[in-house]
Amino acid sequence: DPPLCGFALPRHVNFMAKEELFRNPISKVVCSWLGAFPVRRGGVDKIAIRHAMNLLKNNLMLGIFPEGTRQKGDSLGRFHDGVASMALRTGVPVVPLAIVGSDKMVRGEVAVIIGKPIVIKKAKPTVEAIADVNAIVKEAIQTMIDDYKAGKYN
Numbered sequence: 001d002p003p004l005c006g007f008a009l010p011r012h013v014n015f016m017a018k019e020e021l022f023r024n025p026i027s028k029v030v031c032s033w034l035g036a037f038p039v040r041r042g043g044v045d046k047i048a049i050r051h052a053m054n055l056l057k058n059n060l061m062l063g064i065f066p067e068g069t070r071q072k073g074d075s076l077g078r079f080h081d082g083v084a085s086m087a088l089r090t091g092v093p094v095v096p097l098a099i100v101g102s103d104k105m106v107r108g109e110v111a112v113i114i115g116k117p118i119v120i121k122k123a124k125p126t127v128e129a130i131a132d133v134n135a136i137v138k139e140a141i142q143t144m145i146d147d148y149k150a151g152k153y154n
Contacts, residue, residue, distance in 0.1 A: 091122030
């Protein structure tokens, strides 16, 4: 998904991408060219988080996949805490992005939809605050997917 997003977005975004994408030489070159950097899944990758926070502090764009993996179908999976936590710590807006059809990669049936920025006030990333931000972002992305499926973007 980082290559799909990288080509769809109007400006450069540094993507946090699963480390497995950096094992294949071809996808490693593509992901690196797009500004992606690896993150170890299944735990807290302090190096990747530190790199991501530095990007935000330097006013650079950061792309994170809140579910951590591609989902099949039109339903979103469970969101991890990274997006919400970093947004709360920095007060940086979250721009929701929906990817439709990448699980099948059928020509003409893949879309990347970019939503409007969601303003996040800088605050302590408590469990409740993270859950609230995740719910807002998840609802925005699900609405974009549903609207796309209903033909509202054609």
